[in-house]
Amino acid sequence: MDTKDKFIIDTILEKFTDMKDPTLMILQNIQEILGCVREEYLTYVAESNGYSLTELYGIVSFYPQFRLSPPGKHTIKICKGTACHVRGGAAIQKNLQNLLGIKPGDTTEDGVFTLESVRCLGCCGLSPVIMIDNETYGRVKTSKLQEILVKYKGVSANENQ
Amino acid sequence: MNIIKSNDNNDISADISSKPRVGFFDFASCEGCQLQIANLEEEILDVVDRLEIVSFREVMKNHSDDYDIAFIEGSIHRPIDEERLKDIRSRAAILIALGDCACTGSVNKLRNDWSVDNVKAEVYRGAEAAMKNNDFFDIFPTKRLDEVVDVDFYIRGCPVRKEQVLYYIKRLSSMPPHKNLDLRFGVVPRDIEKDVRSIIQYNPQKCILCRHCEIICNDILNVHAIGITNKGNESIVSTPFDIGLDNNKCISCGQCLVNCPVGAFTSSSSVERVLELLDDPENFVVFVIDPIAVASAMEILPTENTQLRPVMGSLIAALRDMNVKKVIDFTHFGYLSLAAQGEHVKTHKDMTFTSWCPSAHSYIEKFLPEFKKHIHKETSPEYLMLKAFRKWYGDENLKIVFLSPCIVHKGNPDFDAVLTARELPGLLKSRAIDLDFYDPEKGAFDCELGLSSVYVKGASSDYTYSLPIIEIAYMSKFNNLDAGLAVTTIGDYAHELAFDSEEGFFNALVIEDITRASKYLKKDIRKYNVVELYPCFHGCLTGGGQVPTTSMDLLNKRRDLLKNYKGECKAKDLFVSQIISAYDSIKEVE
Ligand code: SF4
Ligand code: SF4
Ligand code: FES
Numbered sequence: 001m002d003t004k005d006k007f008i009i010d011t012i013l014e015k016f017t018d019m020k021d022p023t024l025m026i027l028q029n030i031q032e033i034l035g036c037v038r039e040e041y042l043t044y045v046a047e048s049n050g051y052s053l054t055e056l057y058g059i060v061s062f063y064p065q066f067r068l069s070p071p072g073k074h075t076i077k078i079c080k081g082t083a084c085h086v087r088g089g090a091a092i093q094k095n096l097q098n099l100l101g102i103k104p105g106d107t108t109e110d111g112v113f114t115l116e117s118v119r120c121l122g123c124c125g126l127s128p129v130i131m132i133d134n135e136t137y138g139r140v141k142t143s144k145l146q147e148i149l150v151k152y153k154g155v156s157a158n159e160n161q
Numbered sequence: 162m163n164i165i166k167s168n169d170n171n172d173i174s175a176d177i178s179s180k181p182r183v184g185f186f187d188f189a190s191c192e193g194c195q196l197q198i199a200n201l202e203e204e205i206l207d208v209v210d211r212l213e214i215v216s217f218r219e220v221m222k223n224h225s226d227d228y229d230i231a232f233i234e235g236s237i238h239r240p241i242d243e244e245r246l247k248d249i250r251s252r253a254a255i256l257i258a259l260g261d262c263a264c265t266g267s268v269n270k271l272r273n274d275w276s277v278d279n280v281k282a283e284v285y286r287g288a289e290a291a292m293k294n295n296d297f298f299d300i301f302p303t304k305r306l307d308e309v310v311d312v313d314f315y316i317r318g319c320p321v322r323k324e325q326v327l328y329y330i331k332r333l334s335s336m337p338p339h340k341n342l343d344l345r346f347g348v349v350p351r352d353i354e355k356d357v358r359s360i361i362q363y364n365p366q367k368c369i370l371c372r373h374c375e376i377i378c379n380d381i382l383n384v385h386a387i388g389i390t391n392k393g394n395e396s397i398v399s400t401p402f403d404i405g406l407d408n409n410k411c412i413s414c415g416q417c418l419v420n421c422p423v424g425a426f427t428s429s430s431s432v433e434r435v436l437e438l439l440d441d442p443e444n445f446v447v448f449v450i451d452p453i454a455v456a457s458a459m460e461i462l463p464t465e466n467t468q469l470r471p472v473m474g475s476l477i478a479a480l481r482d483m484n485v486k487k488v489i490d491f492t493h494f495g496y497l498s499l500a501a502q503g504e505h506v507k508t509h510k511d512m513t514f515t516s517w518c519p520s521a522h523s524y525i526e527k528f529l530p531e532f533k534k535h536i537h538k539e540t541s542p543e544y545l546m547l548k549a550f551r552k553w554y555g556d557e558n559l560k561i562v563f564l565s566p567c568i569v570h571k572g573n574p575d576f577d578a579v580l581t582a583r584e585l586p587g588l589l590k591s592r593a594i595d596l597d598f599y600d601p602e603k604g605a606f607d608c609e610l611g612l613s614s615v616y617v618k619g620a621s622s623d624y625t626y627s628l629p630i631i632e633i634a635y636m637s638k639f640n641n642l643d644a645g646l647a648v649t650t651i652g653d654y655a656h657e658l659a660f661d662s663e664e665g666f667f668n669a670l671v672i673e674d675i676t677r678a679s680k681y682l683k684k685d686i687r688k689y690n691v692v693e694l695y696p697c698f699h700g701c702l703t704g705g706g707q708v709p710t711t712s713m714d715l716l717n718k719r720r721d722l723l724k725n726y727k728g729e730c731k732a733k734d735l736f737v738s739q740i741i742s743a744y745d746s747i748k749e750v751e
Contacts (some may be wrong), residue, residue, distance in 0.1 A: 009722075020274050021267050021274050022272070039401075039402055040399070041619060052379065052385035052388075053194065053385070053401045053409075054375075054379065054385040054386065054387065054400065054401055055379065055385065055388055055389040055399030056401070057388065057400075057402065058389055060387040061390040061391045061392070062319075062389075062390075062391070062392050064392070079192070082191065082192055082193065082196050085200075087195065119191060119193075120191070
């Protein structure tokens, strides 16, 4: 691991030394600054702070917010909350998976899109909802997905298939 | 259905001539678990067929307070929740905690690290006026359901697996459930493969995600080899990045296995291998029995005998019938090991780890490497036994089968096969052997050591702290030991023993719980002559090869069986001198 990353993690660990159970915060901070919580980061946190890698991995694999590899240029969040689920969230996810050729948690080979499935985004009235970066798309239809993606790619998302 | 719950023993009985009335309720949660049920698709018909759903806010408007079974999702945050939950409890004969929030508090409990005021300030800053005197915002630290009321059944998962809920529903509507058997409710297979890379194998198909295993491995043993990974339907017990148990510092103690209520953990079977060894007439098969394993196997062996001695006699006779050439009592080498350790302690003033347990050795090597050189495997019973066998039986066609209470030996290439207590009935069954058919009087151990009695107490059966050390001291002729021994309990799980002898002053540390021990292990450990520790609770009685149980009664039964089996040693001095000379005869063998 390079010294810059080490330094960043050390600083984060330092910041939380007085907190009772800072594990989640530490992981969130690492992801925020370094983009993901990849294996070497987790191992470093485990070694330097007496956490167990098993526990850390349990946490990052439980919360969909964590990424084990660096994200693509744009992150697509598919809402899998209750309301969106009822209104066809699963179909949206299936279609996006097909269009991009990846599963939630993965990034397209060209590094443009990362797909994530998340719990309720807090705007159930618009369900089914997806978010790309900070933009929210409500009442999404499977037939409209391609159109939306193209905006971010400049080229047709078809090329990914 | 008319369900009656007995107040004395929590038994539930039911008249199943009519459909049970069921209510679904939620407290603080995402409602995802109920969604699993709403999402049963065509199977929902099956459910409706079996149950009369009287309340289910997520899917219907009607509501009735007349129900037998309550499924409850979510955790408890407020006095008003508490009241409502108690009210539901008072109406429902059976209360089922649905999902992790209800079972453990799960994500909702994360906020308990902060004070209620801090939490409110963080989330609702600026809305203080609206919150004032408002019951909805009157919160306390999050509680799981059973911190408020009795819970009859727990269905774990975030969210729960719908197949499992369906299973519970079918089970509840067809057969009166029994509270104490909750965890034995069957589970529905998932499409996740079995992990068979190590001695300890894990079958996600059976796992109900109760987390007993990981709590033991992480919180009690401090090994952190396993944990629950992933979420919801995909949750399994696994290792980080799926590197496998062996790569994640597992010490093969098998405590996860013996504490799993549904048998999701198993160990690889050696029955086939043993049969192969027995089938080859060229082989000289020596069968080593650790009586502790038989004491546990008796719980699953079909035999009328209730005492260990006749069962052992019949077993030995049966083994001879199966072409076994020698049947050896492992405890004899336990005695020799005591003699060897005694001698070692006398001649080496620095600290010695005297546990025989290979998992304990592995623990020290992995977690306390700085103390590795204090382990002396040459004084272990296995080491001495293998040495003796080579001397007695040569090694050309020698095949050693070991019936042991632990699984860690399965990884020892010096043994040709290692059977656990769990595998013994299978071995006998595969040769259609009925133990009770064999005359117990006809079976006696072979003993080339000239040991006359089965007397031994201590280390191998149980780590009741005083015994191994006293025995070591005794074996090594520390004559005035009884007078000088002092036991000080220095922590719940750690004891100090000090004894004066002709040879000088000795002290020992005995550890009953590795986690809490680690602090004693690091601190001043070198000041002790002898340190004993075991990863398994109650020592080998609950070893990883034993029949799984968490019942104290059963453990005490095992203990009693062994106690009666061993009997009292009348001529202790004679016995000790026999052991010392037996040890001397093996010591010099290369
Ligand atoms: S065998 Fe022991 S160390 Fe290994 S996973 Fe099970 S409890 Fe943990
Ligand atoms: S103890 Fe058994 S059922 Fe419980 S989580 Fe572990 S493997 Fe699964
Ligand atoms: S469920 Fe999708 S926004 Fe709430």
